[in-house]
Amino acid sequence: MRPRDLETIRALSCFEELDDEQLTAVATGSLLQRFPRETVLFEQGERPDFLHVLVEGSVMLYGGTAEGRETVIEILTPVDTFILAAALTDTPYLMSAKALEPSTILMLPARNLREQVAAQPKLALSMMASLASQFRRMVRQIKDLKLRTSTQRLAAYLMRLAVPAEDGVRVELPVNKQVLASRLGMTPENLSRAFATLAEQDIQIKGRTVTVGSIERLRAYCNPDTLIDDVERDLKVVLD
Secondary structure, X not given: OOHHHHHHHHOOHHHOOOOHHHHHHHHOXXXXXXXXXXXXXXXXXXXXXXXXXXXXXXXEEEEXXXXXXXXXXXXXXXXXXXXXXXXXXXXXXXXXXXXXXXXEEEEEEHHHHHHHHHHXXXXXXXXXXXXXXXXXXXXXXXXXXXXXXXXHHXXXXXXXXXXXXXOEEEEEOOOOHHHHHHHOOOOHHHHHHHHHHXXXXXEEEEXXXXXXXXXXXXXXXXXXXXXXXXXXXXXXXXXX
């Protein structure tokens, strides 16, 4: 591995507490690669040869049936590992992964990772924290799907992405409407109806740009819940 690639790994929160020798051991056999948009990184049912770490870009995790039905499970942004549980337990992937845009991904050999986790307590704690973060994120997603209507889910999603602008608040949708609908647990038709309902709350959409006339009205409509909507970054295992 090139020295600059090793420095890229060092900058990742899940490896920041390792010393040079420990980091070199973890990075043995690893690859830092750039993947074009729409590249399928792996498919559900395959055995994990690597732990993937998203460094730049975005990745869609999705599942499907033998009949061809598919659903989006998660859309990942940097920096995030996927799918850690499969890599640590050497069990088949339950999801497939695809790059949504040109993406840089660190690929750590799964077998070496398991050996290093067994040998390095600091790395084991870091992997535990990553698993905890992914579990908590999945619980939040399940609560969002089960406790809110489709329109409330869309409103909460827009709240998380809202950025102030001169003419109000704007949201640039990071994915197309079909992918967004699947991520929010609805059909494209239901997504269109949800946007139509939100128009009554002074929300307009053109292409991938959503203009929010009143962030207060949007907030009141979706009723944000910190136990669903908060984004937790860089969790640590607490030892005291």
